[in-house]
Amino acid sequence: MPFEGLGPGAAPLALVDCNNFYAACEQAFDPALQGRPVVVLSNNDGCIVARSREARQLGIGMGVPYFQLADRLRQLGVVVRSSNYALYGDMSQRVMACLEAQVPELEVYSVDEAFVRLPALAPRALSTWAAELRVTVRQGLGLPIAVGLAPSKVLAKLANQLAKRDPSRGGVFNFLLEPWREPWLAQCPVEEVWGVGRRWARWCRLRGLATALDLSQADPELLRRKLGVVGLRLQQELRGVSCLPLELLPAPRQETCVSRSFSPPIQELQPLREAVASYLVRAAEKLRRQGQRAGCLTVFVRTSPFAAGFYGNSASLRLPLASQDTAVLLQAALPLVDQLFRPGRLFQKAGVLLQELQPLDQWQGHLFVSLSAEQRQRRERLLALVDGLNRRHGAGTLQWAVAGLRPAWRLRRDHLSRGYTTRLQDLPLVYAR
Ligand SMILES: [Mg+2]
Known part of the structure; x- marks a missing residue:
């Protein structure tokens, strides 16, 4: 029965989920892609990680390695895109901001999903409200969403699947109305x-x-x-x-990890140091955005698990003083890379893990490491400046030289769309006559 078992104080909620999020972001900014099959590839153009509805209907599988399907995709006229996480991340924030303006409470569950508390309306009126929410998001951001309404989170998840599965439902499934x-x-x-x-x-x-x-x-x-x-x-x-x-x-996050595969693989120590340094720079930025310090860091490297003579190894180090300072973390991490490197190996992946994260407001001094409050504040101001510049003018505007200036190991992204919402020079152009 509707509202059966809905305890006192509990109110119905909904799961809002973007349909085929990455592919939909690509389609939202390129009118030529609307109605066409689109697939998005994982980092390094490895596997298919998102498909538009049209690509799904062609029977293109999820997680399939790109090289296996490249010819077939070309024959089928499928548009291929490298993952553009700057675009998806920014669109995600816009979706959440748009939802937040429409609901009393919101839990961001993933990049393209949120649980929302519903306004105080009767079950039937909530279906209309949900249909209007779909129109609002579609008009504001060009993205299709599905809304599943239910008395509990687990049922809201299921309702959302049902909303997507049955096109006649118009993207809304309301368990509150199902007797x-x-x-x-x-x-x-x-x-x-x-x-x-x-x-x-x-x-x-x-x-x-x-x-x-x-x-x-x-x-x-x-x-x-x-x-x-x-x-x-x-x-x-x-x-x-x-x-x-x-x-x-x-x-609060317990740890932060940044890792990538290289293509082609890395054989020399210098580029491996550069790669790890650049991941550490990213991880330290994340840390500062989250308002945390790391007490421990781990570096890991490995060769391809599919090639003979596999080598994978990691090394950790506890910092004398927890830090969010890129320079301090680099100084700790780079000797670990030297220690893990083996000549003659073809390294395919490396990463950095920052652990024992603690909030900035808990500050523990160290008996043997002196760092005055003034010194610390100066460093914090400098790093805030670097982060601010990189945010405003694009990642890598101010770069640490150890991360390499023109690295050959950078990600393969042969089919990358533009940073429509995050780079001034990539703003979409509209011609009017
Ligand atoms: Mg989704």
């Missing part, structure tokens, strides 16, 4: 229930729990014994009882 949820739950394989990982799914299947409906009707004692309170919550959510609150503030 019988059972048939919908019965259509949903247990693997597709939000929160059910691969291991749980296998455990469920072995006990004959094949669908969301089976899981919602399973013996709670059985779930509690195997899956604990998390399993019980999941079951309650499937029954329409909200147990998972909206998380309005993202949990």
Whole structure:
């Protein structure tokens, strides 16, 4: 029944999700791509990570290596794009800002998804509201969204899938208006229930729990014994009882990682140092944006796992004083690269992990390392200036020389679209006659 089990204080919510987000961003800025099949490739033009609806209809698979399909895509007239994360990240923020203006509360769940608290309207009026929200986002940003309304998060996820699957629903599925949820739950394989990982799914299947409906009707004692309170919550959510609150503030990050593959591989020490240095510069920027310091850092490198003589290794170092200063972190990281390097190896990937992150307002001094408050503030002002310039004028405007000025190991991005929303010189041009 509608509102069944909706406890006191709990209010219905919705999952808003952008359809085919990366491909849709590409289509939004290039009118020639509208209605055409578009695929977006992962870093280094490796695999297909996003497909427009038209590409999906051609039967192009997700995660397929690009080189395997390149010829076929050309024959089919599919437009290929390298991933343009500057564009997607910026569009993501615009989507969230647009939603935030329309709802009382919002939890950003991923780059293209948010759980939102709904305005206080009757269930039927909420469907109309959701349809209007779709129009607002489409008009403002050129992006299609789907809205799933439900009494709980797990059901909102399912409602969103249903909104996308059935075109006659117009991108909105409202569980609050469905008198019988059972048939919908019965259509949903247990693997597709939000929160059910691969291991749980296998455990469920072995006990004959094949669908969301089976899981919602399973013996709670059985779930509690195997899956604990998390399993019980999941079951309650499937029954329409909200147990998972909206998380309005993202949990502070415990670690930050930046890693990339190289193409072609790196054989010399110098370019490997440059690559690691450039990842560290990025990671330190992230750290400062999050208002954190790192207490520990790890550098890792590896050769291709598919080539003979695989070599992969990592090295960590605890900093005497937690830091967010790029220079301090570089000084710690570069000797680790020297230590991990092996002559004659073809390195294919490297990365940096910043760990033991702590908020800036917790400052712990060190007995043997002196750093006056004045020295620290001067460094912080300098780094804020560098970050500000790079944000305004594009990443790499001010670069650390150790990261290399014209690196040959940079990402392969042969099909990159422009930074329509983040670079002044890439602004779309409109000609009027
Ligand atoms: Mg999506």
